[in-house]
Amino acid sequence: MIPGTHVEFPSAAARLPAPAANVLLAGFAREGVIVVIGNALIAAALTAVGIGKSFFGNLVFSEAIGLSIMLLLDLGRFHLQRRNALTGPRLAVAMVLAIVLGAALGRGVASLLLGLDLRKAFATKDLALTGWIALTATLLVTWYGWSRTRIAELSEQVARAAWQREAAERTALGARLQALQAQIEPHFLFNTLATLDSLIASDPPRARTLLASLNRFLRATLEASRAQSETLAAQFKVLDAMLAVHAMRLGPRLAYALDLPRDCADLPVPPMLLQPLVENALKHGIQGAVEGGRIDVSARRDAQHLELSVADTGSGFGTTPGTQGAGVGLANVRERLTALYGDRASLTLIENVPHGLVARVRLPLPDAAGANTNGAAP
Template sequence: MNAPPSRREWPTYVGGTVAICVVVGLLNYLLRGGQFWHGMLYSFTVGVQISACISLLTYGLSALLRRRQGDTAELRHGWVGWGWLMPCIVVGTLAGYSGGLWLGDLITGGRHFTSWQSADRRLALSVAFTLLVSVLATWWFFSLYKINRSRIERVQAERQAAEARLALLQSQLEPHMLFNTLAHLRVLIKLRPDEAQQMLDRLIEYLRATLQASRATEHALADEFERLSDYLALMQLRMGERLHVRLDLPPDLAALAIPPLLLQPLVENAIKHGLEPHVDGGELRVSAARDGARLVLEVADNGAGLTQATGLPGAGFGLDQVRERLAQRYGNAARFTLQPQPGGGSLARIEIAS
């Protein structure tokens, strides 16, 4: 109540104001009698104007104090302290009370505003009761407001921590991919220098296109497949006809956002531990599809198989990266599985709930 509510806070703010006006209207009817709807109308005209006056006064005061005393967390929440707040409540209550009586008289044709100008014991009790309600309502609204803001700040802090963790995981992943590629290049230089030169040119193009994009927290699925296509072109230079590639990306899924290099470790794992040890090589298939409300990403190969692949050094790094990044980004909304295929090879599958 001390600072303008955000869009999410409006339902609580408005609902609380309405509830207070209804309760005060009912109490006034039970204690003083009169016409029920007239009493309820005055309760709303007075209550809404008091709420608006106190909010405007405290918000203006908090903005002034922020300029003079500095930008503190409490002042950002609109809390100016009870020493400053009490005068705002008194002035706001008196202004809202008189304005509410005037508006109620204007609607009903009554004469309550006239009695406000005369000294009357019942009027003094009514004003005192209204002041008490204003103090309690202000305390209640600010308590709810502060709890909600604390929750929002906690969620933002958790999100920033998750993004920092993703950035760290990604920074670990990029050198891992680069070292694997350079290791392949080192072997190729000794065996086939001309092809090594072509691979080096491809690597330079790949790094130029990938490094800048990989600094983002997410990119389109189409960009992920494009980066995979560049990487697989490098691997085909090394493996030649032993490596067959198939990329399946439906056009309606191309714009979906995913973390950069999410599929890269699975592709590297399939080639290094599945297809390269296989004498005849094999086929690598990367696909995206919809399964109800879930996005399904698969990396499949028909190479050495799951048992042999997972037992080799380095195989666990990429898989752990994928699991950790999915957990940090999506929580329980994502699932990763790795299983053998009936005809040989392995299937890595990522499911992300939309």
């Protein structure tokens, strides 16, 4: 005679629309199984303490009464939900009515099934005993249902809080990455504008060429700063425009080459990833050497990784703090790699024989990277 176990309380049920028919049927079937099992346990307990003539008789009475109470309680709750009138007091009234009417209905049905006299089924003593047992079982199951509902609500709150915290972390990470990738070396702009100013008077055609390269570089850099990812081909175009500007400034002191294989061109990479490395090679490797030098930017891939390298023939290790990995540009790249890939990406600096420096970035390929644990797109 255990009544419904999925009692919905006003805090949740009053806000929910009437469930679909299949959901109601599934819930009713699940509840019915629990009620049948609980009724069998109650029948066994009554038989053990000497109430009733046999276990079979107690089982029939217990099942008939319990299922009747469950049916009436579900009908009352469904009626209140349809009218959007399910409140605590009304649910309590529906529960009392279900217990009283269900106990009487169940005893009548059980008596008919067992062939007993209906007048004995409604004896005051038997009705009172049935009512107390039904009330006790109903209170226990109601407490159980409330506990499950409360646990579900708390679990939902915890999940919602975790989702909100993760969303806030993703937003903060995105803003941080945007700030990091939007950094442009100010000295590059100042030096280029100074060169442009001198070329306007001495060599107007070269000034126009320099201005076109600068315009191409700034446009591409602005687009990259707003993007979450870009292809390696697009990034190499930015580097080509950037090195073309520097070549106009430095003349024969700078030579450069870009090597991008076809199987790497369409791979997605973080925007402006290589630009700080090229700037570092120019500032600490080429510009500081009287004879200048050469910069080679290349890409290679294997089954699981993409390897990008920026090699220069400049001063190499030990000349400036930047060449030892303490420069802002190198720190920027390392921080972005950590934020985007964790320990699945790396930046290493090695000596370029016979002199110079090689900055090598190793990234997981998109199909090998899997889901990004930090929630940021590469």
